[in-house]
Amino acid sequence: MAQLKNIIPDNKIIIYMLMLIITLLWGYAWVLMKDALTYMGPFTFSALRFGTGSVTLLLVIWILKIGLPPRRYWKHLVVIGLLQTTVVFTLVMYALEFVDAGQSSVLLYSMPVWSSLLAVQFLGEKINPAKMTGLLMGIIGLFTIVGWDMWVGQPIEVIVGQLLIIIAAIAWAISNIYYRRAVSGLSQLQVSAMQMFFGAIGITLAALAMEWGEPIIFNAASIYYILFTGVLASALCFTAWFFIISKIDMVTATISTLLVPIFGLTFSSILLGEDMTVGVLTGSALIIVGIIIATVAKKK
Template structure:
């Protein structure tokens, strides 16, 4: 499972390079629309090949809700926020998702808020602030910036809500079926938004644009969301989500390696904090289970 999480974090983290490059070729939400359209086509092909049936009538509402909360809302919220805030602040607000999931999981999934979870999450998030070189005291909390910060937070909360629904209501369903149909519904909503608000904005096609779409659509979206749904269905939601703090860390490292972005010493310290926080949350605490008595064995 740890290898799957690392693979997912690599796909989603390195996808930041594709997303940053795509700004020069596509309107921002339209790129997400193309990306998830390609991903949906890949998943539909697999569903047809494997002859996976349509969802049951009672499942459609959860698939539709997850599509809107996981695929549509966070990506629109991020693109709106990026027009008024730095990418670092936007990513930090997006990855407050584990905090919201920690609270929701306590009340809705019976995943208790324990000291190691809380401490590890705080340490990991502090490390994320260092990686992004964000100083909370210097952030602007007024005017349109405040509104956009709330918009970015709404995307994180929506993502957390989708994760609760996956864990609570669809974890026993076919993961390929769920991922495919929630993505189709979420993609349709992205296109509706883009056609209303981005109509007439230019698209510059070329090999680089196609490469960005292929990487973001096939690896980061189709394979990435399949991996995330599987990981979330098999493990504890909070522990899985905290591990996603590695995504912006890998994104920062890829920006340094491939885009020539500056990697400050504080960022290196932050990476250590993020790794420590993830380790604390996922570490097994407490003693081993007591061995059953002879009476229990014979029962």
């Protein structure tokens, strides 16, 4: 059976380059996800995005003659799909109606905190001093970016949106641990295709229930948003993500995703005109230093 890990060399530099690429694509995708709401409802966009992503991956595994995973794994793939795709992106896309794209990306990428705690509890991983220092610096950086007063003076819908995104971050963290425990032996292409397929079904049901009859505008921009987020930010990136968390420890892998808010904030500032404040720049610097400490520092 063709495995992505047999195609990509087992080389830490290659893995770190993959991490950089997917965080850059995910950061840019936040801008598209926010702007897509001018053309259609949040659940409808997510259904089209992940429907496109799952069809793309199913075509790839058919062309490569990889085949579908054994039926005994399907229940696990349903759980991962519901957690990582349905729950995360229904909550995030709904919250984007009230919360800025940049701040939304920051809140979702509190995921490394939850993943690290769960990895210690359920995977038996250790957080050495370098990783702990890097994680703490990253979290301080996140708080610096969103501002210490993010809960003060905010409309209730914004606060609800922020809470929904934090719940989405926890769901993503749980899916990471569940992947390692239940299906890490499968091809990453199989896992990504099937979990995205099951997750897209869940989002489609939500869209039919919540947005039936609402207008959908198809034009060059909205089609580009669907294709970019579906094929690149979903099909490609989540396959690469499953590869990464199968090759290196969960703490290091998830800390690297703290780069996503930096890219998300940068693209949001350039393309959406959202503020790039001193707090954003300071927090970004703390995150970058934290990632360097966590991934480069040698174990004593």
